[in-house]
Amino acid sequence: MKKAKKAKLEAAGWKIGSAEDFLDLTKEEVAFVDMKISLSDSVREKRRAKRLTQTQVAKKIGSSQSRVAKMESGDPSVSVDLMMKTLLTLGTTRSELAKIISKRKSRRAA
Amino acid sequence: MKKAKKAKLEAAGWKIGSAEDFLDLTKEEVAFVDMKISLSDSVREKRRAKRLTQTQVAKKIGSSQSRVAKMESGDPSVSVDLMMKTLLTLGTTRSELAKIISKRKSRRAA
DNA sequence: GCAGTATATGTCAAATCAGACATGTTCGCA
DNA sequence: TGCGAACATGTCTGATTTGACATATACTGC
Numbered sequence: 001m002k003k004a005k006k007a008k009l010e011a012a013g014w015k016i017g018s019a020e021d022f023l024d025l026t027k028e029e030v031a032f033v034d035m036k037i038s039l040s041d042s043v044r045e046k047r048r049a050k051r052l053t054q055t056q057v058a059k060k061i062g063s064s065q066s067r068v069a070k071m072e073s074g075d076p077s078v079s080v081d082l083m084m085k086t087l088l089t090l091g092t093t094r095s096e097l098a099k100i101i102s103k104r105k106s107r108r109a110a
Numbered sequence: 111m112k113k114a115k116k117a118k119l120e121a122a123g124w125k126i127g128s129a130e131d132f133l134d135l136t137k138e139e140v141a142f143v144d145m146k147i148s149l150s151d152s153v154r155e156k157r158r159a160k161r162l163t164q165t166q167v168a169k170k171i172g173s174s175q176s177r178v179a180k181m182e183s184g185d186p187s188v189s190v191d192l193m194m195k196t197l198l199t200l201g202t203t204r205s206e207l208a209k210i211i212s213k214r215k216s217r218r219a220a
Numbered sequence: 221g222c223a224g225t226a227t228a229t230g231t232c233a234a235a236t237c238a239g240a241c242a243t244g245t246t247c248g249c250a
Numbered sequence: 251t252g253c254g255a256a257c258a259t260g261t262c263t264g265a266t267t268t269g270a271c272a273t274a275t276a277c278t279g280c
Contacts (some may be wrong), residue, residue, distance in 0.1 A: 028198040035194070035204060052255060065240050069258055077237060079267095081190045085147070086193045088138040094145065102208035163226060175271050179228055187267060189237095 035101060038084040040074040042100045046090040047072075061089050145211060149193040152210045156200040158181075163198040171199050 025033065047057050047068075054068040056083060061068075063082075071078045087097060121184040135143065157167050157178075171178075173192075181188045181196060197207060 028195070031198050031204055032195055035207075054258095055256080056238090062239085064241080065257075066241080066259075067239065073258070075259090078191060079191050079237065080194060082238080084190060085138070085142055088141050092142055096206040097145075098212035101211055102205045103255095117270065163224080164228095168269090172269085174271080175227075176229075176271080183228070185229090189267060192267080202229095 036078075036080060036083070037074050038100050038103050039080060039087070040072055040078075042062075042092070043068075043083055043086055043090070044072040046087060046092060050090060057086065057090070061086050136174060144172040146188075146190060146193070147184055148210050148213050149197070150182055150188075152202070153178075153193055153196055153200070156197060160200060162200075165198060167196065167200065171196050 047054070051062075051063075054072070055065045058065045058068045067078070067082075068086075071083055084097065087100070092100075145167075157164070162170075163175075165175045168175045168178045177188070177192075178196075181193055194207065197210070202210075
């Protein structure tokens with residue numbers, strides 16, 4: 001299974017087994033998961049741009065390194081709320097946030 | 111206390127007592143709460159534009175009328191996740207969502 | 221007045237998400 | 251090779267958010 005697809009399903013809260021599972025998400029669910037992935041990527045980008053470690057970010061937002069790692073990996077246990085709060089804490093403006101939300105994922109090479 | 115201010119504090123999870131409480135939010139907290147208010151307003155606008163009752167929206171998103179009411183009133187118990195899922199279900203596109211996020215609140219008459 | 225419909229508000233148990241911690245992996249460097 | 255730093259992953263317990271329900275309020279037409 002393609003990595004992006006896997007990430008989407010997992011972000012939606014599903015576990016991918018060894019069998020060829022297939023679950024169709026509604027259009028809205030796909031949009032929501034895509035958005036979460038955009039936010040997730042942006043957290044990593046913002047953090048790197050500011051040359052901070054996950055531990056340093058964790059301290060800023062009053063959380064832990066593992067939760068920051070989960071944010072960046074698109075773990076389904078992370079809410080949009082938390083990622084947005086994190087981005088804002090990292091100095092992202094509302095209009096930058098808007099760009100992140102609207103951003104279509106550029107297809108990455110698998 | 112101004113209504114908008116009250117809404118912000120409440121949306122941030124604080125109860126306003128009778129005494130002249132004052133809690134200063136950080137810049138990021140204010141931005142986050144503003145954003146939630148924008149989303150909240152948008153849920154109501156979108157629903158009305160589609161001429162749906164709260165009960166009908168609740169059914170669409172698999173929730174209850176009371177939760178939709180809370181979304182629209184900016185209740186602090188409502189997450190950004192839920193409001194975004196709702197907006198997407200109501201046909202909002204990601205780029206429209208982006209506009210909502212970036213939107214500065216126009217000052218309402220108190 | 222009284223129904224009926226729409227929305228608001230408060231509460232609760234169950235589900236989800238949180239921070240914390242342990243531990244595993246990966247990388248660079250001496 | 252071994253060490254240390256950064257990051258990933260799994261899992262606890264507690265906090266927050268959830269849908270559901272009861273109930274209140276507001277407005278309509280009769």
